[in-house]
Amino acid sequence: MMQRFAPMVAIDVATQAEALALFDQFTGLTPAPIVKLGMELYYAAGPTIVKEARRRGFAVFLDLKLYDIPNTVGRAMHALGKLGVSFVTVHAAGGSEMLQAALTGLQTGAKEAGQPQPYLLAITELTSIDQRIMNEEQGIPGPVAATVQRYARMAEQVGLAGVVCSAQEVQAIREVTGEHFLCVTPGIRPVGAAKGDQKRVVTPSQAHQLGANAIVCGRPITQAPVPRAAYQQIAMEFMEG
Numbered sequence: 001m002m003q004r005f006a007p008m009v010a011i012d013v014a015t016q017a018e019a020l021a022l023f024d025q026f027t028g029l030t031p032a033p034i035v036k037l038g039m040e041l042y043y044a045a046g047p048t049i050v051k052e053a054r055r056r057g058f059a060v061f062l063d064l065k066l067y068d069i070p071n072t073v074g075r076a077m078h079a080l081g082k083l084g085v086s087f088v089t090v091h092a093a094g095g096s097e098m099l100q101a102a103l104t105g106l107q108t109g110a111k112e113a114g115q116p117q118p119y120l121l122a123i124t125e126l127t128s129i130d131q132r133i134m135n136e137e138q139g140i141p142g143p144v145a146a147t148v149q150r151y152a153r154m155a156e157q158v159g160l161a162g163v164v165c166s167a168q169e170v171q172a173i174r175e176v177t178g179e180h181f182l183c184v185t186p187g188i189r190p191v192g193a194a195k196g197d198q199k200r201v202v203t204p205s206q207a208h209q210l211g212a213n214a215i216v217c218g219r220p221i222t223q224a225p226v227p228r229a230a231y232q233q234i235a236m237e238f239m240e241g
């Protein structure tokens with residue numbers, strides 16, 4: 001049986017106060033959401049917001065998408081490994097040497113702090129990228145699925161737990177990776193929701209059918225009139241298909 005995680009809710013807000021108000025919305029739910037803390041909030045509120053999420057019992061996905069030379073990424077990951085988070089991200093485009101440094105740094109940091117080992121996920125092609133942007137602006141030829149497949153294989157070879165991709169590529173990834181390799185999929189839009197800046201989108205139930213291990217969803221939940229109710233609806237669609 002494939003592993004399916006509870007939906008990951010992107011807490012993309014500018015202040016700790018706004019984040020805490022969202023945490024309040026999600027208290028006492030089953031399945032409990034995994035809270036995804038990204039650049040906007042972490043750069044403003046720092047490790048304190050991670051500790052507060054954990055204190056409230058949430059598993060934390062710390063999505064900082066590291067991308068730099070191997071030494072720098074390795075040392076930064078070492079610091080993040082100490083925070084007690086469950087998922088961390090790094091850009092596959094940095095190459096296998098950088099991914100290796102990221103993994104070693106993260107694992108060493110977690111071990112030194114006595115924390116459980118986080119899942120390290122490689123960002124493939126962002127869900128805001130379509131084939132035209134990838135071909136013409138990034139200069140990578142071919143279909144998006146082929147690039148994502150190549151990144152996924154590299155990430156698995158280095159020993160990462162999985163990738164972040166669109167659910168549209170999950171089946172292509174399954175062809176080239178082992179059964180435990182995780183596909184975490186943002187770009188989730190319920191029927192009728194605004195796409196915004198996302199390009200490669202699917203609904204929560206499509207993500208289930210396509211075999212995603214987890215979905216990441218932000219604005220359709222956090223900007224809904226009642227975020228708690230929006231989460232429950234999306235969680236039901238994803239978990240049950």
Ligand SMILES: O=C(O)c1cc(=O)[nH]c(=O)n1[C@@H]1O[C@H](COP(=O)(O)O)[C@@H](O)[C@H]1O
Nearest residue numbers: 010038125126127164186187216217218219
């Ligand atoms: O790493 C991510 O989580 C991520 C990767 C990706 O390819 N696309 C993507 O949208 N994300 C994140 O997923 C969230 C999507 O938010 P919404 O578009 O509001 O649902 C944001 O926090 C993005 O940073």
